[in-house]
Amino acid sequence: xxxxxxxxxYAASIDNLILFxxxxxxxxxxxxxxxxxxxxxxFRAKPGEKSQYLVGNEKHVKRWITxxxxxxxxxxxxxxxxAVRVWYNVKQQLPEPDSVIRVTGQQWxxxxxxxxxxxxxxxxxxxxxxxxxxxxxxxxxHFKLESRDVLHxxxxxxxxxxxxxxxxxxITGWFEPTLIGEYDVQCAEICGxxxxxxxxxxxxxDANTHAAWISSASAATTP
Amino acid sequence: xxxxxxxxxQHEAHGHDDHHHDQSWLEKYVFSTDHKIIGMQYMFxxxxxxxxGGYMAYVFRMQLAFPGxxxxxxxxxxxxxxxxxxxxxxxxxxxxxxxPVLIAAFGNFLIPLMIGADDMVFPRINRLSFQIFFLSSIxxxxxxxxxxxxxxxxxxxxxxxxxxxxxxxxQLGASLWLIAVALEFVAFLLGGINFITTLMNSRAPGMKAYxxxxxxxxxxxxxxxxMLSVGPLLAGAVMLLFDQTLGTGFYDPARGGxxxxxxxxxxxxxxxxxxxxxxPAIGIxxxxxxxxARKKIFGYKLVLYTAVAxxxxxxxxxxxxxxxAGIDPRMANVFTITTLLISVPxxxxxxxxxxxxxxxxxxxxxxxLWALAFMAEFxxxxxxxxxxxxxGADIYFHDTYFVLAHFHYTFFPxxxxxxxxxxxxxxxxxxxxxxxxxxxxxxxxxxxIPFNFIxxxxxxxxxxxxxxxxxxxxxxxxxxxxxxxxxxELATIALxxxxxxxxxxxxxxxxxxxxxxxxxxxPWKANTLEWTTESPAPHGNWPVDELPTVYRGxxxxxxxxxxxxxxxxxxxx
Numbered sequence: 001x002x003x004x005x006x007x008x009x010y011a012a013s014i015d016n017l018i019l020f021x022x023x024x025x026x027x028x029x030x031x032x033x034x035x036x037x038x039x040x041x042x043f044r045a046k047p048g049e050k051s052q053y054l055v056g057n058e059k060h061v062k063r064w065i066t067x068x069x070x071x072x073x074x075x076x077x078x079x080x081x082x083a084v085r086v087w088y089n090v091k092q093q094l095p096e097p098d099s100v101i102r103v104t105g106q107q108w109x110x111x112x113x114x115x116x117x118x119x120x121x122x123x124x125x126x127x128x129x130x131x132x133x134x135x136x137x138x139x140x141x142h143f144k145l146e147s148r149d150v151l152h153x154x155x156x157x158x159x160x161x162x163x164x165x166x167x168x169x170x171i172t173g174w175f176e177p178t179l180i181g182e183y184d185v186q187c188a189e190i191c192g193x194x195x196x197x198x199x200x201x202x203x204x205x206d207a208n209t210h211a212a213w214i215s216s217a218s219a220a221t222t223p
Numbered sequence: 224x225x226x227x228x229x230x231x232x233q234h235e236a237h238g239h240d241d242h243h244h245d246q247s248w249l250e251k252y253v254f255s256t257d258h259k260i261i262g263m264q265y266m267f268x269x270x271x272x273x274x275x276g277g278y279m280a281y282v283f284r285m286q287l288a289f290p291g292x293x294x295x296x297x298x299x300x301x302x303x304x305x306x307x308x309x310x311x312x313x314x315x316x317x318x319x320x321x322x323p324v325l326i327a328a329f330g331n332f333l334i335p336l337m338i339g340a341d342d343m344v345f346p347r348i349n350r351l352s353f354q355i356f357f358l359s360s361i362x363x364x365x366x367x368x369x370x371x372x373x374x375x376x377x378x379x380x381x382x383x384x385x386x387x388x389x390x391x392x393x394q395l396g397a398s399l400w401l402i403a404v405a406l407e408f409v410a411f412l413l414g415g416i417n418f419i420t421t422l423m424n425s426r427a428p429g430m431k432a433y434x435x436x437x438x439x440x441x442x443x444x445x446x447x448x449x450m451l452s453v454g455p456l457l458a459g460a461v462m463l464l465f466d467q468t469l470g471t472g473f474y475d476p477a478r479g480g481x482x483x484x485x486x487x488x489x490x491x492x493x494x495x496x497x498x499x500x501x502x503p504a505i506g507i508x509x510x511x512x513x514x515x516a517r518k519k520i521f522g523y524k525l526v527l528y529t530a531v532a533x534x535x536x537x538x539x540x541x542x543x544x545x546x547x548a549g550i551d552p553r554m555a556n557v558f559t560i561t562t563l564l565i566s567v568p569x570x571x572x573x574x575x576x577x578x579x580x581x582x583x584x585x586x587x588x589x590x591x592l593w594a595l596a597f598m599a600e601f602x603x604x605x606x607x608x609x610x611x612x613x614x615g616a617d618i619y620f621h622d623t624y625f626v627l628a629h630f631h632y633t634f635f636p637x638x639x640x641x642x643x644x645x646x647x648x649x650x651x652x653x654x655x656x657x658x659x660x661x662x663x664x665x666x667x668x669x670x671x672i673p674f675n676f677i678x679x680x681x682x683x684x685x686x687x688x689x690x691x692x693x694x695x696x697x698x699x700x701x702x703x704x705x706x707x708x709x710x711x712e713l714a715t716i717a718l719x720x721x722x723x724x725x726x727x728x729x730x731x732x733x734x735x736x737x738x739x740x741x742x743x744x745x746p747w748k749a750n751t752l753e754w755t756t757e758s759p760a761p762h763g764n765w766p767v768d769e770l771p772t773v774y775r776g777x778x779x780x781x782x783x784x785x786x787x788x789x790x791x792x793x794x795x796x
Contacts, residue, residue, distance in 0.1 A: 004686070004687065004688075013615075014615060014616065014618060014619050017613065017615045017616050018610060018616045018619070018620075021609055021610050021613055021616060022610075024609075025606035025607075025609050025610075026606075028570075028606065029602060029603070029606050032573065032574075032577065032602055033599060033602065035577055036577050036580070036595075036598060036599065037599075039577065039580040039581055039583075040580060040585055040587075040595060043516070043580055043581065043582060043583045043584065043585050044584075044585050044587070045517075045584045045585055045586045046584070049584060050517075050584065050781055050788050051516065051517035051518050051582060051583045051584040051780060051781035051788060052518075052582030052583075052781060053519065053780075053781045053782050053783050054518070054519065054521070054581070054582055055519065056519075056521045056522050056578075062522075064574070064578055065521075065522060065525065065571060065574050065575065065578065068570070068574055069567060069570070069571055069574075072566060072567050072570045073567055076563040076564065076566060076567070079563055079609060079613050080559055080560055080563055080613070082613070082615065083559050083613035083614050083615040083616060084556050084559060084614065084615070085615070086614075086615025086616070086618075087552070087555055087556065087559070087614040087615040087618070090615070090618055091547075091552040091555070091614075091618065092552045092553065107390065149383065149390055150381075150382075150383045150384040150387075150390050151381055151383070151384065151482060151548075153547070153622065155622075155690065157619075157688030157701065158688075158701075160618060160619040161618065162547050162618055162619065162621055162622070163547055163549075164547055164548045164549050166476070166482060166483065166548075166549045167383060167476050167477075167482065168476025168477065168481075168482075169476070169549060171549055183701060184688075184699045184700060184701040184702070186688075186690050186693075186699060187690075188621070188622040188623075188690045188691075189381070189622065190306070190376065190377045190381075190384065190691075190692040191384060192306075192375075192376075192384060192390055192391060192392065193301075193302040193303045193306060193375065193392060194302065195302075195306070195692060195693060195694075196302055196305075196692075196693040196694040196695050196696075196698065197302075197695075197698050199698040199699050
C-alpha cells in the first residue's frame with residue numbers, strides 16, 4: 001500500500017527478515033483463527049445435544065497440544081537464527097569505513113559533522129550542518145552518534161536504521177547508501193515538546209555532486 | 224448488600240466488624256472492609272479513569288488526523304499538551320484501568336466468592352489499599368492542572384528528559400506523576416499480599432490446589448509477579464524523584480550517572496507487568512469459555528503450568544525493549560532467544576482455549592462473545608510481537624506505530640475486552656440483575672469492529688516508517704502524503720465510532736441495574752462457588768452455617784453420569 005524505498009545495503013535483508021517472519025506467523029495465525037472459528041460453528045449449541053466430557057489426559061489427545069508446541073519451538077529457532085544474522089551484520093560488526101561522520105542530537109535539531117576535503121573527521125576543514133546530512137552513494141560510512149542533552153534516536157527509515165543517542169556516550173554504527181535521493185531523518189525517541197519538529201534530511205548524491213557540495217560548503221565556511 | 228438483621232449477626236459471628244448497629248451509608252460504601260464493596264470501588268474508579276483515558280485518546284487522535292484543528296471539547300492542541308496527553312493516556316490505561324479493574328476489582332470481588340471464603344484475610348489492609356489507590360488517582364489527575372501542565376515524557380519516563388525540569392518543562396507535573404505511580408504501586412502491593420494470603424489460607428474445606436478456579440490462580444500468580452518485579456522500579460522511582468527534586472545525578476551522565484540504568488529498572492518491571500495484566504484476562508476468558516462451551520478446560524494443569532512458566536520467563540526478556548537503546552549489541556542475541564521462547568507458553572494457552580471449544584455446546588451469549596473476541600484479537604497482538612522480539616526486525620520497527628499497534632492488540636483485548644467479558648459475566652452476581660443481551664451484543668460489535676479499524680491502519684503506518692509520539696507529521700515529507708493522512712483519518716474516525724458505542728454500554732448498565740430481570744443464584748448454570756450464594760451476595764458471602772464445602776474441580780461440565788450438564792463444586796454428589 002505504501003511505497004517503501006530501500007536505500008542501504010542492509011535494508012533488503014531487514015525487509016526479507018520481516019517477510020520471513022510474516023510468512024511463518026501468518027500461517028500460524030490463519031491456521032489458529034480458521035480452526036477457532038470452525039470449532040465455534042461446528043460445536044454451536046444444538047437443542048437436546050449435550051457437550052462431550054473430555055478430560056484430556058490420554059496421550060493421543062494431548063498430542064493436539066504437544067505437537068504444535070514442538071512446531072512453535074522449531075519456528076522460533078528459525079526466526080532467532082534469521083534475526084541474529086541480520087542483527088550481527090547491521091549492529092554487531094563494523095566494515096571498514098570510507099568516511100566517518102558525527103551525528104549529534106540536541107533539543108531539537110540534528111547537527112551533522114562531515115569530514116571536509118581531507119576526509120578526516122575533527123580537522124579544521126570539517127563541515128558542520130544543521131538538519132542536513134550529505135553522503136555519497138555506495139560509500140561505507142561510520143557515524144559517531146552523540147547527544148547534548150536528553151535521549152534522541154537517529155532513525156533513517158529508508159536505510160531501516162535506528163540507533164538511540166545517549167548523552168555522555170559516543171555510539172558508533174555504520175551504513176552504506178545505495179540509492180541517490182533525499183529522504184527523511186526522524187528522531188525516534190521522545191525528547192520534549194519539540195520532538196515532532198526534530199526533522200532532518202539526508203542527501204545521497206553521486207560522487208561528483210557530493211564533491212561539488214564539499215567544495216562549495218568548504219568555501220562558505222572557510223574564514 | 225442488603226443490610227438485614229441476619230447480616231448484623233454475621234458480622235459478630237465472623238468477627239469482621241465491631242458494629243452492633245446498622246452501618247451508615249458511609250461505613251457501608253465508602254469506608255467498607257467488605258471485599259465486594261472494595262472491588263466495586265476499584266471498578267468504578269477504574270471505569271472513571273478509563274473515560275478520562277479514552278477522552279485523551281480522542282483529543283490526540285483528532286490532532287493526528289486533522290493537525291491544528293480546534294478539537295471539540297478541548298481546543299487546539301499544543302505540542303506540550305500533546306505530550307502530556309499521550310503520556311497520561313498510557314499511564315492511566317495501564318496503571319489506573321487495567322490494573323485496578325482486572326486485578327484489584329475482580330481479584331477482590333471473585334477470590335473470596337470463588338474459594339468459599341467470607342472475606343479477604345486482611346480486610347483493613349484491603350481498605351487501605353483502595354484508599355491509597357484513590358489518593359494516587361487524585362495526585363495523577365491533579366498533576367494535569369499544575370503550572371507547566373502534566374508530565375509529557377512518555378509513560379516510560381526515560382531520563383534525562385524526565386529527570387530535569389529544564390528538559391521536560393513540566394517540573395512539577397513530572398514529580399507528581401512519579402509520586403502518583405509510586406503510590407499506585409504501594410496500593411497494589413497491599414492488595415497483592417491479600418490475594419496471595421487469602422488464596423493460600425481461606426479456601427473452603429475440600430478445595431485442593433487443582434480445584435481452585437483458574438481465574439483465582441491467575442490473579443494470584445499475577446500478584447506474585449508484580450511483587451517480585453516492582454521492587455527495582457520503586458527504587459528507581461525514588462532515585463528519579465531525587466534527581467528531579469534534590470538535584471542528585473543517578474541518571475545524569477555529566478555526574479557519573481547513567482540514563483540507561485532507568486531503562487533496565489523500568490523494563491525489568493515493565494515486561495512482567497504485561498503478564499501481570501495478561502494472566503487475569505486469560506483466567507477470565509477460560510472461565511467464561513468453560514461455562515458457555517459447557518466444557519471442561521482442555522488442560523487445567525497445562526494452563527496453570529504455562530502461566531508459571533510465562534511468569535518465570537518474563538523476568539528474562541526485558542531488554543528487548545532496549546535493543547537499539549545503546550546496550551551492548553551482543554546482549555540483543557540473548558534477549559531475542561528468551562523473548563521468542565516466551566511465545567511457547569503463550570501459544571500453548573491459546574491452544575488450550577481453542578481445544579476447549581472442541582466437543583462443546585457453545586452458546587454465544589454476550590460474555591462468551593467477549594471471551595471469543597479476546598482469543599481472536601489477542602492472537603494478532605501475539606504474532607506481531609514476534610517481529611519486535613526478533614532483534615534484526617526490531618531495528619526498523621522499534622518506536623514506530625507498528626509497536627504501538629502491536630501492544631494495543633495485546634492491551635486492548637486484555638484490559639478492555641477482558642474487562643467487559645468479566646463485567647458482563649459477573650454482572651448478575653454483582654448487582655442481582657441480568658444485563659440486556661441485545662444491547663450487550665450491539666455494544667460488543669460496536670466495540671470490536673471499530674477497534675480493528677483503529678489499529679490495522681496503524682500497523683500499516685508503522686511499516687511505512689511513522690514514528691511514535693510525534694504531534695504533527697507534516698514536518699516529515701516522506702510520511703506527510705495524502706495516503707498516510709487517509710490512514711490516520713480512518714483510525715481516528717473508527718475511534719470516534721467505538722467511543723460512541725460505549726454509550727450503549729453505560730445505558731445498558733444503568734437500565735439493567737434499575738429495571739433488569741432478576742438474576743437467580745446461578746443464571747449461567749455454572750459450577751464455581753460464587754454461583755451458590757444469593758445475587759448479590761450478602762455481607763459475609765454465605766450465611767455462616769451454609770459456607771460451602773468443595774467436592775470436585777470447577778469445570779465438570781457435560782459429565783456423562785449426570786442428567787444436568789453441569790456439576791457445581793459444592794454438591795456432594
